[in-house]
Amino acid sequence: MAFADANPRIVMEAWPKSGTRALLAGDITPGAPVRFSTGWKVAINTTATVLKYAIEGGKSGEYIHIADGMVIGGFTGGTPGNPLYITSAGAYTETAGTYICGYMVTATVGIVGASTLAV
Numbered sequence: 128m129a130f131a132d133a134n135p136r137i138v139m140e141a142w143p144k145s146g147t148r149a150l151l152a153g154d155i156t157p158g159a160p161v162r163f164s165t166g167w168k169v170a171i172n173t174t175a176t177v178l179k180y181a182i183e184g185g186k187s188g189e190y191i192h193i194a195d196g197m198v199i200g201g202f203t204g205g206t207p208g209n210p211l212y213i214t215s216a217g218a219y220t221e222t223a224g225t226y227i228c229g230y231m232v233t234a235t236v237g238i239v240g241a242s243t244l245a246v
Contacts, residue, residue, distance in 0.1 A: 150167065158181060170217055179194060
């Protein structure tokens with residue numbers, strides 16, 4: 128089975144647990160990678176700024192909590208140990224991209240944190 132991003136994503140654990148309060152500049156779903164650009168919005172594969180993760184979802188203009196990293200469940204078809212990347216739409220994928228944001232732990236659970244350049 129091919130990898131598929133979770134919809135909805137399940138935030139199983141986040142650090143820091145309570146996160147940091149952030150004002151949204153775009154709509155966000157739980158577990159989404161986010162970046163700051165005149166407010167917090169979905170991160171895309173060309174993001175070269177600080178990468179955080181949404182603990183909860185929200186609409187533009189609302190405040191949510193964001194974390195430095197998290198464990199996300201609900202994926203399907205993942206390969207344990209494979210890197211996770213961010214797509215141009217802000218989704219997660221195992222297809223090689225510009226930034227590695229985490230790794231698959233099981234077929235359905237991934238762990239994401241600080242972004243690094245892909246090698």
